[in-house]
Amino acid sequence: MADPALPGAATLIRVVAGSTFREAVRSRTFLGLLIIFAVCVGLSRIVGWVSSTDGNIVTTDLVMSLQAIIGVLVAVATGTALVQSEITNKTLYTVISRPIARWQFVVGKYLGLAAGLALGQAAMLAIGLAYLAATGAEVHRWLLLAGLLTLVEVLVMAAVSLCWTALSSPLLAAVLGLATWFCGHAVTSLPELIHHLKGWQLVVAAGLASLVPNLGQFAYRNQAVYQLPLGWADLAQRLGYGALWIALLVTLTVVVFRRKHL
Amino acid sequence: MDAVITFQGVSFTYRGNWLQRISALKRVDLDVPAGSAFGFLGANGAGKSTSIKLLTGLLHGHCGRVALFGSELAGSDADRRLRARLGYLPEHPFFYDNLRVDEYLAYLARLSGLSAGGITAACERVYQLLDLGDLRRRMLRSFSKGMRQRFGLAQAIIHQPDLLVLDEPFSGLDPLWRARFREVMALERGRGATLFFSSHILSDVEDLCDRYAVIDHGSVLEQGRIADLLGQAPMILTGSGPAPAGAADAGGGEWRLPFPEGEREARLAALPPGARILRLERQKVALEDWFVARIRATHGAGVKLGDMSHG
Structure with a gap:
């Protein structure tokens, strides 16, 4: 047979992403977590009833937080399994032996997972907002913006988990992924914690903080519940910040994966 | 005949715990001529799969020269063009559970460079060869071991590669499907493909192959023609x-x-x-008997069929 015309990088990445997306959204975990989210959203009304403050505000806050928590858990679980399970199950043998570069495989896998996570987040947001509307809570555009920023947080966490799994075992990667999530939110309060530091202590503290993504950038949900506005420039800056972290983490994963023995 | 696969002084070492190094291949020399059916024989852990993984790009960082179709594998993007001409069936193949047969084949065919139109025709061809037509809408998670093996061969030949690398292709197959696999391999060879496969079922190697190599503890003990080997019988x-x-x-x-x-x-x-x-x-001597005797005489001067005691 003559040399076939090889598909370009964009085609290969799209093909891998498409297959990963199909595989992800058909998994039972995906459907199961949507059901768990729907059940939790239903139960959130009870908290609203027993709350001393405005029940609708509490329910809205809970629905938006649930979307973030379940989204992050799914991102950590699937991000850690994304490439590592392919190595363990040897499913990548028939893929990597084809004319595809390893970086194209990793990027395609991440984009496919990102698409699956985006669909999941959209479904959760739709369920949550439909429930809020049905129960008389106010549904406004700030909630949609909060949902969008939560999606970025989830995508950053998927990239964090993917990167950790390239450097360690899946279990350790999941633990480190969740630890990164806690640190990423703690970094938001760092200026208040380190304002008394000076000199090298301040440099070290700031340096360490820069090693984890500041996930507080994406936690707009609490403000959104009270309809506190978010400017376009601010939104663009947060989206850009998330995209930069994703690019950095996926690049790190590629560097490690290129050298990995399969 | 030009060599489709060439190993020249190839050594490969795995990293073990801490500073431990495990030598999997030791200065392996191997030549697989174009158009041949090459049986790669060796006990478990002898170095067969490591050699195959070096060929297929799953491992890198070896010493020596590994070449496909006369061009050295450099571990760079240039290798892609060589790998496009290769079909690979891994040992005990695993596939994504939540993809259908037709989706999976189309996915892998697309990665191999087939166009959308070419994929339909290629899928129909392998459906016929491996009786997968009725299963095309089934998810792979519902497949038995033998069915997975059939799917594995289908994905390896879907792009009509010039070289088929098959790691234990007959594993998990009943006698009927073993016979069908042999027919499919003969068809592929008739098309001009070179077959390179490892197998523990040496009667299949004897039936299918015209050349062989024996690897043991990471070293190739000998290689040559099956006819010459069997012709040594007294x-x-x-x-x-x-x-x-x-x-x-x-x-x-x-x-x-x-x-x-x-x-x-x-x-x-x-x-x-x-x-x-x-x-x-x-004297009728099975390749299997010779192989066992050869491995038992590890690293000794070659065992000839005439040296074997049974009749």
């Missing part, structure tokens, strides 16, 4: 009546006497009066 003289010295009883009043090339006249002269020659034939 001639056996079968007769009846009084048995000459050194003959073994073959039952039914017959005896059998080894009849080596250089001693034929002496053996004939030593036949006792009344002895009757019935036939002279080459």
